[in-house]
Amino acid sequence: xxxxxxxxxxxxxxxxxxxxxxxxxxxxxxxxxxxxxxxxxxxxxxxxxxxxxxxxxxxxxxxxxxxxxxxxxxxxxxxxxxxxxxxxxxxxxxxxxxxxxxxxxxxxxxxxxxxxxxxxxxxxxxxxxxxxxxxxxxxxxxxxxxxxxxxxxxxxxxxxxxxxxxxxxxxxxxxxxxxxxxxxxxxxxxxxxxxxxxxxxxxxxxxxxxxxxxxxxxxxxxxxxxxxxxxxxxxxxxxxxxxxxxxxxxxxxxxxxxxxxxxxxxxxxxxxxxxxxxxxxxxxxxxxxxxxxxxxxxxxxxxxxxxxxxxxxxxxxxxxxxxxxxxxxxxxxxxxxxxxxxxxxxxxxxxxxxx
Numbered sequence: 001x002x003x004x005x006x007x008x009x010x011x012x013x014x015x016x017x018x019x020x021x022x023x024x025x026x027x028x029x030x031x032x033x034x035x036x037x038x039x040x041x042x043x044x045x046x047x048x049x050x051x052x053x054x055x056x057x058x059x060x061x062x063x064x065x066x067x068x069x070x071x072x073x074x075x076x077x078x079x080x081x082x083x084x085x086x087x088x089x090x091x092x093x094x095x096x097x098x099x100x101x102x103x104x105x106x107x108x109x110x111x112x113x114x115x116x117x118x119x120x121x122x123x124x125x126x127x128x129x130x131x132x133x134x135x136x137x138x139x140x141x142x143x144x145x146x147x148x149x150x151x152x153x154x155x156x157x158x159x160x161x162x163x164x165x166x167x168x169x170x171x172x173x174x175x176x177x178x179x180x181x182x183x184x185x186x187x188x189x190x191x192x193x194x195x196x197x198x199x200x201x202x203x204x205x206x207x208x209x210x211x212x213x214x215x216x217x218x219x220x221x222x223x224x225x226x227x228x229x230x231x232x233x234x235x236x237x238x239x240x241x242x243x244x245x246x247x248x249x250x251x252x253x254x255x256x257x258x259x260x261x262x263x264x265x266x267x268x269x270x271x272x273x274x275x276x277x278x279x280x281x282x283x284x285x286x287x288x289x290x291x292x293x294x295x296x297x298x299x300x301x302x303x304x305x306x307x308x309x310x311x312x313x314x315x316x317x318x319x320x321x322x323x324x325x326x327x328x329x330x331x332x333x334x335x336x337x338x339x340x341x342x343x344x345x346x347x348x349x350x351x352x353x354x355x
Contacts, residue, residue: 003036011136015080018108025108026061026077029132034075038150039064048074050097060094067153072100080108085319086278092122101158102147108132113147115162117169123318124173127165187323191308195293198255256329256344258306259290264350266343272298273332273340275313280333284313295332306332306340 001009010029018028034044048063062075074094078087084105095103095116103114109132117125127147134140145152152158216230223230261267267288273295275284286295286309294303304312307328314320314331329341 006032006036007141008136011133013132015108018080020080022061022077022079022082022107025080025106029108030062030075030077030104030106030111033135033144034062034064034148037145037148043150050094060098063098064153067150068156070101071153071156071158072098073102073104073148073153074098074100075104075106078105078107082107083278084110084112088123088318095122101162104148111135115166117166120170120173121316121318125169126318127162127169191305195305202255256347257290257293258288259293260347261340261343262288262290264347266338266346267334267340272335274335275310276331276333276339277314277317277319281313281317286332 010032013028018024031041031044035041043065045063045065046061048060050060060074061077064073064075067073074091076087076091076094078084084107087105091103091105091114094100095114101115105112105114111130111132112126113128113130114122114125115127116122128143130140130144135144146161147158149158152161220230258267258269262269267273269288269290271288272285273288275281275286285298286304287298289296289303292303293305295306295309296303297309305328307326310328310331311320311323311326314326320326327341329344330339332340334340334343
């Protein structure tokens with residue numbers, strides 16, 4: 001089978017033809033690709049022990065030998081459908097520990113190529129993300145060859161390709177930061193308006209609930225006058241739908257403020273919360289400011305809503321690439337490991353917002 005046919009075969013593999021385990025991914029996808037890129041099998045060291053001898057994270061799946069010391073490549077394979085984002089910290093440690101030029105992490109459908117960029121978090125040092133099905137494209141194969149090809153690494157041409165890509169990434173990050181700065185004031189203004197309207201809505205909801213209670217009390221008094229219990233004749237306050245029929249009122253789950261959680265002794269004012277997305281980020285901490293329903297981010301000392309800070313951190317760590325809002329309570333955990341969103345639901349159930 002020729003080179004082109006082999007590339008096509010790898011690109012068109014079905015999931016059941018590869019298998020679910022990382023060893024299947026390694027032997028049926030990555031190793032054949034490396035051989036097509038000019039690497040001899042004897043130059044691929046499997047289960048490579050790091051120079052630091054640190055076994056806390058295991059061994060590197062594949063280490064490419066016989067390349068210049070400044071062109072080292074470490075490769076980590078995962079199960080066919082495993083989320084690669086969950087393992088960025090691991091490949092980062094391998095890369096920095098070996099002072100590698102390139103780091104590759106792959107599952108059955110995606111190949112990610114990283115290279116440490118000075119001044120940028122490793123999570124955002126992603127050079128390329130390649131779908132396995134796309135390796136059949138000439139442009140994609142040329143890219144793989146220029147970065148991971150044996151000759152490109154041997155003659156250090158990969159370094160030049162990486163430098164060009166780093167420049168593009170830094171320029172894009174700079175443009176992104178400028179764009180954010182241009183619109184940050186407007187975003188903060190809109191967020192303030194939203195919070196103000198939410199507070200106004202909460203007050204109106206409370207006013208409505210008080211009115212319902214007052215009506216119930218007066219109705220009870222009416223029935224008591226003739227010696228009958230009002231419960232026997234009670235009709236829920238209803239809204240008239242478009243057909244003119246009465247439809248029972250269903251209460252929408254109300255907002256839960258940090259102060260509500262403090263009063264319920266589920267959290268403490270001033271307590272530290274930890275950013276969470278697939279795992280705890282112990283370095284990303286924020287303090288509860290219950291009185292203003294905000295968090296104080298420890299890294300910069302600024303005040304944010306739970307949603308705003310969660311969104312910023314999702315972007316920072318490469319989980320999110322847009323400015324759409326997120327449900328903040330889903331991304332914060334207490335030191336006991338309890339998700340803020342679960343605590344909010346506990347309050348809603350106590351209030352009767354949830355059946």
